[in-house]
Amino acid sequence: MSHQFGETSAATALLKGQDYCPFIPVFGPPAVMFERGLGTQLWDTEGKRYLDFLCGIAVTSLGHCHPVVTAAISEQANILLHVSNFFANPVATQTAVMINDLVVEAGGTQGQVFFCNSGAEANEAALKLARKFGGRGRHVVVSALGSFHGRTLAALAATGQPSKHEPFQPMPDGFRHVEYGDISALQAALDPTVAAVLLETVQGEGGVIPASHEYMRAVQSLCRDRGILFMLDEVQTGFARTGKWFGFQHAGLDPDVLTFAKAMGNGMPVGALWAKKEVAAVFSPGDHGSTYSGTALATAAVRAVITEMKRIDAPALAQSNGQYLRDALSVLPAVQSVRGQGLLLGLELGQGADAKSFVNAMLQRGLVVNAVNATTIRLAPPITVTKSEMDEAITIITEVLS
Secondary structure: OOOOOOOOOHHHHOOOOOOOOOOOOOOOOOOOOEEEEEEOEEEEOOOOEEEEOOHHHHOOOOOEOOHHHHHHHHHHHOOOOOOOOOOOOHHHHHHHHHHHHHHHHOOOOOEEEEEEOOHHHHHHHHHHHHHHHHOOOOOEEEEEEOOOOOOOHHHHHHOEOHHHHHHHOOOOOOEEEEOOOOHHHHHHHOOOOEEEEEEEOEEOOOOOEEOOHHHHHHHHHHHHHHOOEEEEEOOOOOOOOOOOOOHHHHHOOOOOEEEEOHHHOOOOOOEEEEEEHHHHOOOOOOOOOOOOOOOHHHHHHHHHHHHHHHHHOHHHHHHHHHHHHHHHHOOOOOOOEEEEEOOEEEEEOOOOOOHHHHHHHHHHOOEEOEEEEOOEEEEOOOOOOOHHHHHHHHHHHHHHHO
């Protein structure tokens, strides 16, 4: 039976007269079909202009089609795309060094990098690393309710959202979920079967909820005391999004394992697992891998992103632009609070609000945001967003919410 387009599906623009959708229906009918982007701006197939304050969910942090990243991808495509991991390539090697240097400068310890293609893959690698580290009988990973770590089976099992588990039961065992921010609940869950704790410093899909610094430090201390890996999912918070290079910096942490993706490629599909050298050493050749681990093309994009983010001091820019938005939006009568860090913000509208209907109204007016739950609207514009673009978005949000 064919999957039918919804009446509002933008895909019908390219498939007029057909009722067959070429895509497996895991995303639902798209509201808009975009064909071009530049900086903070997007244009749909009808030529309508939008401001992108979602960035493909915190991905295009330097904006769409950034000339430095575009040039890096284009130039690399003429030099070398891919060789197997029987061999090295200089671009991936240089980029891994750059990532490790950033982690060390942020207060971490020397480590090593494994490249992959997405945040889910990075978390899968981290979960396998935790099991190898703990050994048989000590394989449990504790994560938080409300968390999101990916759609692959183990990453989904680590995700603390039971409704997402239901269609795929039975889920892999070895996963335990506790209340986010409750150190007593975490402590009670840490029995001798636990190999690692996996947390986000800001729960993005859970409602843009930052953990307190005290909580994160207490978690790190518990892990140290018990010889448990302290693993942080920085897929959405990493690479300057929160006003620092990484979310863990805000609390002065020293994690054992980090996972990255999203902004590190500015739209190029790429992710990474970083682990302290002594932790990474538990992996042996053949324990993990990926055909596309560390392709020259993907890592050329990452190298360009890091170089450009350093040049513009992206963390400071995210902090100042985030504060500008926070100050303007927190005074709106319909906004109960503004949560988040840097340019990862959640507008809490309060009980009874219908965030999705507001998001749809904003889209009609040319502003792309999303509802992470029934009462929270997420904003994650490019770090390079201009003041005039922020003012334009603030006007749209104000009009819609009022």
